[in-house]
Amino acid sequence: IAVTGVASVLLVAMVVAVAVGVNRGGSGGTSDSPGSSGSGSGGGVSSTTKSVQAICSPTDYKQTCEESLAGANSTDPKYLIKLAFQNTVKGIRSAILNSTLYREAAADPNTKGALQVCEEVLDNSVDDLQRSFDQVEAFDVNRMDEYIDDIKTWLSGAIANKEACIDAVNGTSGDTAEKMKKLLNTTSEMLSNGLAIVTDFSTIFSSLQLGSFTSRRRLMGEGEENPDDGFVQSARRRLLAVNINTIKANVTVAQDGSGQFKTIGAALATLPKKSNDTFVIHVKAGVYKETVIVPKKVNNVVIYGDGPEKTRVVNNKNYADGVQTFHTATLAVNSDGFMAKDIAFENSAGPTKHQAVAVRVSGDKAVFYNVVMDGYQDTLYAHGYRQFYRNCTISGTIDFVFGDATAVFQKCRFIVRKPDINQNCMVTAQGRKDSRSIGVTVIQNSEIVPEAGFTAVKPKIDAFLGRPWKEYSRTLIMNTFIDGFIDPAGWSPWMGNYGLNTLYYGEYQNKGPGADTSKRVTWKGIQKITPEIALSFTAQKVYLNDGWVTNSSVPYTPGL
Incomplete structure (x- = not known):
């Protein structure tokens, strides 16, 4: 099996296992052995195939999704989960090993450094997928929103890590970048599929008539335990x-x-x-x-x-x-x-x-x-992941707040500094790669201002609120003071038309001489933000479960 996104496969396998269990439980059949195709009277193959097709239906890469479980002919839930998990980790470890081999063969330090980044971030992706697996294992439909939010966060994090590898190798010479992109192609598709499956999870439960699935069940083989299981659960309970x-x-x-x-x-x-x-x-x-x-x-x-x-x-x-x-x-x-x-x-x-x-x-x-x-x-x-910034000051020139985290900034000060010769300034460069990723930059009740050295430069330096680092870049600026040095167009393209139709940029009730939106760019991705939309991007909405912020006792505005 090629390198795959474990959470998507595991979610498929988990729901397949449940569906098969429900169907077979109703007929009173006996359990199939791990190696069995389930082609007897229990009808395991048809049940499995139907479930896989239903689960893969919301994905963008349906063939990849279905092919990833093509060999899962057993109706034994433990076997399905174990097969998906083992093959996926094996595939990703193979990518890490290949990265090591490329690095050792690289002739220049830049390529070696880029592949070292790949090893590190792909290893992080394995961890993200592992804890997604652990979350699926402990799945409780009564806490479905919270569980799905965590899984989407970690899957989005796995995508951000994968993208960090690609970004690193893009700056190298030779064919290293193309080799790594090819190696990660299936991973990219499966991670995207995983997000699609998780996002549509409630619908999937309904279509498979699994509304009664509320109990915790052990999904790994009998007697097997994840050595990090206690550590992960402890981290979940004690975080912040x-x-x-x-x-x-x-x-x-x-x-x-x-x-x-x-x-x-x-x-x-x-x-x-x-x-x-x-x-x-x-x-x-x-x-x-x-x-x-x-x-x-x-x-x-x-x-x-x-x-x-x-x-x-x-x-x-x-x-x-x-x-x-x-x-x-x-x-x-x-x-x-x-x-x-x-x-x-x-x-x-x-x-x-x-x-x-x-x-x-x-x-x-x-x-x-x-x-x-x-x-x-x-x-x-x-x-990546979930981040909160309060009363912070961030200064810089180009893309000086960038990445694909779910990051909320409240009462922060963004200071644009004097750049190098022939450079323009962009405050943000949000990097959401997948339309279903949770990543977003929200700037709320803050200030966007220049330093004195910036405004003293003649002729005037162009400065913008942001530009799309990745195709689905998403940034909201709300109730914020924007000084007059920001270009009236507001937002800058990255290169040509890249991301202009798929980005999501919005401004809501900002103030100051740079807040006038009458001359803003009119790309398809520029949004008209209503009060309802603005509310949906407040901290209590984008975080879903914001206890980790409130428990810290940092000043915090959950709404507008």
Whole structure:
């Protein structure tokens, strides 16, 4: 089987298994063996085929969907799940192995760096698909909306990770990019199918008459357990169970030696490789020249400073000097439940060094409160999953808020800086690749303003609210002050007509001299935002379950 999106296959198999169980249970038949085709009186093949076709019906790649289960002739639910899971993980691991082989064979450092990104993000995709599998295993129809929201988040995250690989290899020489794209082609189709299946899950349940499926059932083989199962469930229960106003530090970082550590990295290095316990790091005033990486599965880390004007973390990694964009971040968050407060992160590479990330967030349910992020091109990489920003300041030039996260910014300040020669400025570059992905950038009750150096340049530099990094780019700006330096057209194309018909951009009740929409571009994707639509993009709607935000006690506006 080719590389596939495990969640889509598993959801297919799960519902197939349930459908078969319902049909056979009603007829009083006996269980088929794992190797059986089910062609006897139980009618397993016809039941399985019918179920697969029903589930694949909402997908964009129906043939790929149905072919992925072509060999699933058994009516044994455990066998179906186990087969889908094992083959999918085998396929993705094969992609990672191929990436390793390509990297070792690469003649230039840029290609090696790009393929190193691929190894990392594809491994993250495996984790996203694994926890989607775990969620399916624990599926409870009484909590269907919450469960589906999680699965859609993680599937969207898997797509964002896959796209990060493709973005990295696109900048390489030779045929590496084409090889990797070909290798990931089926993955792309199956991940898209998975989102389609999950999105249409309620309809599927209805069409298969599975409304009575409410009990938890064990889906893996008898006696088999996922070694991470307890860890994942613990993470789900404990995520962000911390009040930002009453937190007490576990350790203190201070350059003068008054804390336990002199660098943030040294403090993080003391944590176990897997942890769901809240770990709070207080970083005293000072300028810390380091790269801070919060490792994957080291969840619920909190970093707070003495104020963003006093505590600053700085580095200058950048693409021009041979570092992949994904690895240029001064702060890289790879775990879930991360929080930052009263601190600044800066990438000081400057406007001539092209992509240079200050903060990259690749973990679910991240909260930033009173955090300053300074850079130029690509300052904040809101890579994927669910993220919340409150009272933050983000400065930059080109695409300085980009990525495919479900990211809500409330009472934040976006400062457009003076770019390099012959460069224009774009505040956002949202990167939604699939029309069913949850990704969206929502800017609410905020400010979009220029720095003094920007407005002093003659002739005037063009600046825009955003442009479509990917085909289904989605950005909403609501109740926000937009200064007069923004071009009256509002939005900029990426290249030619790319994404102009499929993007989703909207503005609602903004104010300021740059908020006039009368001269905005009139692309097909530009939306007229009604009060009802605006409400549907508020935090309580896009997050669905916003307990991870409210539990943090960060100031939060759930509605308009």
